[in-house]
Amino acid sequence: MSTEKTKIESIAPVRVDLAGGTVDIWPLYLLLDAPKTINFGVSLFAKTTIESEPSPQPQVRLESIDLKKSQTFSWEEILDEKTTAIPELDLPVRLLRYFAKEHTNPRALSFTLQTEAKSPSGAGLGGSSALSISIIGALWKWVNPRTPLDLEKDGEFLISLTRDVESQVLYGPAGLQDYYGAAFGGLQVLSWKIAKNSRNTLPVETLKELEARTLLFYSGKSRNSGINNWQLFKGLIDKDPAVDQNFRAIVAATAKLETALLKQDFKQVVEAVREEWETRKTLAPGISTPDMDAAYARAREITDLAFKVCGAGGGGCFFILLPEKNEVLKEKVKNAVLSSGEIRLLPFEAVPHGLTVKS
Numbered sequence: 001m002s003t004e005k006t007k008i009e010s011i012a013p014v015r016v017d018l019a020g021g022t023v024d025i026w027p028l029y030l031l032l033d034a035p036k037t038i039n040f041g042v043s044l045f046a047k048t049t050i051e052s053e054p055s056p057q058p059q060v061r062l063e064s065i066d067l068k069k070s071q072t073f074s075w076e077e078i079l080d081e082k083t084t085a086i087p088e089l090d091l092p093v094r095l096l097r098y099f100a101k102e103h104t105n106p107r108a109l110s111f112t113l114q115t116e117a118k119s120p121s122g123a124g125l126g127g128s129s130a131l132s133i134s135i136i137g138a139l140w141k142w143v144n145p146r147t148p149l150d151l152e153k154d155g156e157f158l159i160s161l162t163r164d165v166e167s168q169v170l171y172g173p174a175g176l177q178d179y180y181g182a183a184f185g186g187l188q189v190l191s192w193k194i195a196k197n198s199r200n201t202l203p204v205e206t207l208k209e210l211e212a213r214t215l216l217f218y219s220g221k222s223r224n225s226g227i228n229n230w231q232l233f234k235g236l237i238d239k240d241p242a243v244d245q246n247f248r249a250i251v252a253a254t255a256k257l258e259t260a261l262l263k264q265d266f267k268q269v270v271e272a273v274r275e276e277w278e279t280r281k282t283l284a285p286g287i288s289t290p291d292m293d294a295a296y297a298r299a300r301e302i303t304d305l306a307f308k309v310c311g312a313g314g315g316g317c318f319f320i321l322l323p324e325k326n327e328v329l330k331e332k333v334k335n336a337v338l339s340s341g342e343i344r345l346l347p348f349e350a351v352p353h354g355l356t357v358k359s
Contacts, residue, residue: 004053004054005052005053005054006050006051006052006053006142006145006359007049007050007051007359008048008049008050008051008138008141008142008357008358008359009047009048009049009138009357009358009359010047010048010049010050010134010135010137010138010141010355010356010357010358011045011046011047011048011134011355011356012045012046012130012131012133012134012137012182012183012354012355012356013041013042013043013044013045013046013130013181013182013185013351013353013354014041014042014044014045014046014118014119014123014125014126014127014130014178014181014182015039015040015041015042015125015126015130015177015178015181015182016039016040016042016125016214016216016310016317016319017037017038017039017126017177017310017311018038018039018040018257018273018276018308019037019038019250019253019254019257019272019273019276019308020035020036020037020038020177020190020250020251020254020276021037021175021177021280021311021312022175022229022232022233022247022250022283022312023035023036023037023192023247023250023251023254024037024175024176024177024190024192025173025174025175025176025229025233026173026176028233028236028237028247029192029193030192030194031236031237032247032248032251033248033251034191034251034255035191035192035251035254036189036190036191036192036251036254036255036258037177037189037190037192037254038187038188038189038190038254038257038258038261039177039180039181039187039188039190040181040185040186040187040188040207040210040350040351041181041182041184041185041186041350041351041352041353041354042125042216042348042349042350042351043118043348043349043350043351044118044119044123044125044127044346044348045118045130045134046115046116046117046118046119046127046130046131046133046134046182047115047116047117047118047134048113048114048115048131048134048135048137048138049112049113049114049115049138050111050112050113050114050138050139050141050142051111051112051114052109052110052111052112052142053109053110054108054109054110055108055109055110057110058074058075058107058108058109058110058111059072059073059074059110059111060072060073060074060075060077060078060096060110060111060112060113061073061111061112061113062085062089062092062093062096062112062113062114063112063113063114063115064088064089064114064115064116064117065114065115065116066115066116066117066118066121067088067121069086069088069089070089071085071086071089073085073093075100075106075107078093078096078097078100078106079097079100079101081097090169091128091131091132091135091165091166091169092113092115092135094165094168094169095132095135095136095139095161095162095165096113096139098139098161098165099136099139099140099142099143102143103142103143113135113138113139115131115134115135117130117131120218120222120316120317120346121222122221122222122315122316123218123222123310123311123316123317124309124310124311124312124313124315124316124317125310125311125316125317126177126178126181126182126311128166128178129162129166129174129178129179129181129182130178130181130182132162132165132166132179132182133158133159133162133179133182133183133354133355134182134355136158136161136162137149137158137355137356137357138357140154140158140357141357141359145359149355149357151183151184151354151355155183155184155355158179158183158355159176159179159180159183162179163176163179172230173229173233175229176190176192176197177190180199181354182354182355183354183355184199184201184353184354184355185351185352185353185354185355186201186202186204186207186351186352186353186354187201187202187203187206187207187210187261187350188200188201188202189202189258189261202261202262204352205264206261206264207350207352208350209264209266209325210261210266210269210321210350211348211349211350212325213266213321213322213323213324213325213330214319214320214321214322215319215320215322215330215333215334215337215345216317216318216319216345216346216347216348217295217317217318217319217320217337217338217343217344217345217346218316218317218343218344218346219289219291219292219315219316219317219318219341219342219343220291220341220342220343220344221289221291221315221316221342222315222316229312231283231284232247232283232284235283243283246279246280246282246283249275249279250276250279250280253272253273253275253276253279254272254276256268256271256272256275257269257272257273257276260272266323266324267323269306269321269323270304270305270306270321270322270323271306273306273308273321274306274307274308276308277306277307277308277309280308280309280313281309281313284313286313286314287309287312287313287314288309288313288318289314289315291340291341291342291343292309292318294340294341295318295336295337295341295343296318296320298336298337298339299320299333299336299337301336302329302332302333302336303322303329303332303333304323305320305321305322305323305333306320306321307319307320307321308321317346320333320337
């Protein structure tokens with residue numbers, strides 16, 4: 001635990017959820033048969049930078065570059081459970097408090113934690129969770145400067161810590177898939193089980209084939225994941241037959257998608273994603289917006305494809321998936337989607353790695 005001058009940079013990717021979202025919320029997955037979630041990491045990174053050094057007048061500065069918010073604290077304020085931050089900095093304050101208690105002597109240091117998110121706010125790409133993972137990665141290195149971060153060994157702990165602190169901030173349950181996407185990246189099949197979850201990373205070749213067929217768009221409108229997620233959460237817990245049936249249909253479509261990806265059968269991949277979306281959009285009103293629906297209709301006039309809103313919906317991002325690699329066709333679909341409204345393309349690269357920490 002160093003009290004020397006330190007600079008640490010940590011980045012984590014966001015994720016595009018292909019199928020099986022919402023079932024990753026505890027305890028919903030315990031009420032379903034063999035539920036899985038499939039997502040892949042993309043290069044709209046969340047970044048955290050920490051700088052600390054010994055100082056006769058230590059202070060703590062937290063800053064969000066993209067939100068243009070900052071706040072300064074004393075270490076006594078950071079370590080005091082009663083201290084509150086402005087809403088935009090509540091999460092980093094809570095995470096710093098946890099790790100500061102693990103540090104030998106933080107009170108001797110001036111400390112700056114700066115965050116930056118490349119994903120648009122409310123995009124439905126798990127941006128806040130990716131930011132949390134990047135913060136935790138940087139703070140873990142700050143406390144353990146001479147120990148390499150081993151995600152295979154420490155990843156589950158980092159995910160559990162992020163989930164618990166985010167649940168405090170959200171004042172409700174948090175899904176798990178976003179943390180796995182940020183921590184590990186790649187194309188993942190996440191299986192939700194009693195006491196222990198499992199993760200199967202599919203080949204990079206499959207990830208690149210998926211990237212070549214995918215267009216990612218931002219609708220121009222932010223969304224609130226908590227609204228739709230809570231409606232679905234309550235519906236399943238209350239044993240609403242329609243909600244239960246739809247969740248089980250989502251689980252079945254996700255299993256179909258896994259089989260198709262393992263075979264690299266992208267015609268079946270498109271069908272499975274489309275099947276998942278057709279079920280998901282009936283789960284709660286407002287998951288898709290009129291602009292999104294119109295964009296989907298324009299794209300479908302050009303060719304067979306899959307469309308899906310990212311995350312809980314109600315705004316944010318959506319993606320379109322083509323069954324074949326065809327740049328001319330892809331360009332036509334892109335232009336059709338962008339022909340009206342506030343929708344914009346989000347260029348990306350698929351990312352085979354997750355959290356990366358440098359010091």
